[in-house]
Amino acid sequence: MTTSLNTDRNARLETLLDRQDILDTLTRFSRGMDRFDRALFLSAFHTDATIAAGDFVGGPADLYDWASAMHANGQYATHHNLLNLTVDIDGDTAHTELYYLFVGRNRDDSNWIAGGRYIDRLERRADEWRIALRTNAIEWSGMVPTMPLPFADVADIHLNGTPSRDTDDPSYRRPLTNNREPNIPG
Template structure:
């Protein structure tokens, strides 16, 4: 490969790995796989979130206390840009974060938020990791009182009965369900 081809390939691979990291964060939150979440940060990682500001080693326990109050979440990544400079990068990812819980008329538990994740990332021996993240809230709207009862379809679950874990276990040939994220 010529130098420019190698540079282009490195450029593409870095961006795809960073995009996967952002998506892995969303999956870890939505499936309450908080051990996997911790692995996405550097050991000295920091998170600035609504209601939390500090080291990731305190962020994960904070989430363990918060997540049992929610029936579910869904984080959907939209626009994503990454600027790589050697072994450091800055990524900006727009997301829509949906939260729901019982009682479904509580606006503190039932809302949709538009956020931007602004990440300072570093390349480590195990891949790209989040050194520092800012979850910047752009907007929020309550869904309180909108209800959740739908009939038909496959019901989502944060537990081992979710179809994701059975499929991953079959493809991997080993159990895939993570250790419980909520205690």
């Protein structure tokens, strides 16, 4: 009985590790796009992957060039938020459905929001999960009224780093440190 329980537990642990590797892969896509980090973005895809997103159908390098130009010209900031994830693993192939919420602060200071699902086939090659095929199912979109950014008037708000769409963003800092003075608003 103990051997059976250990085998089952080991199989479950392997599945959990695969699921985490798959989630990390999907997250690299989003972070790579939002930070304009080409290497990170491309690390989510096999080089021979096919992606169908909007009117784009092609490979990962061309997708990055097309999407980053579209976002750079259209928005000051983008957030590709990842939500519900289902994963169906069969050996070295996995099929996923990942709900997303996209938000962009447009250059005309409007805010665009859209939701949908990334439907992917991932393959494990050389012991690494990456996207082999992606379909982007956009299901809704709209505009959100613009409001002033909160705390814009705080003098030292950017001492820990200014949000940016590149590797100068504070999220890349190692180690992350605090450069602001203690302050508890009254």
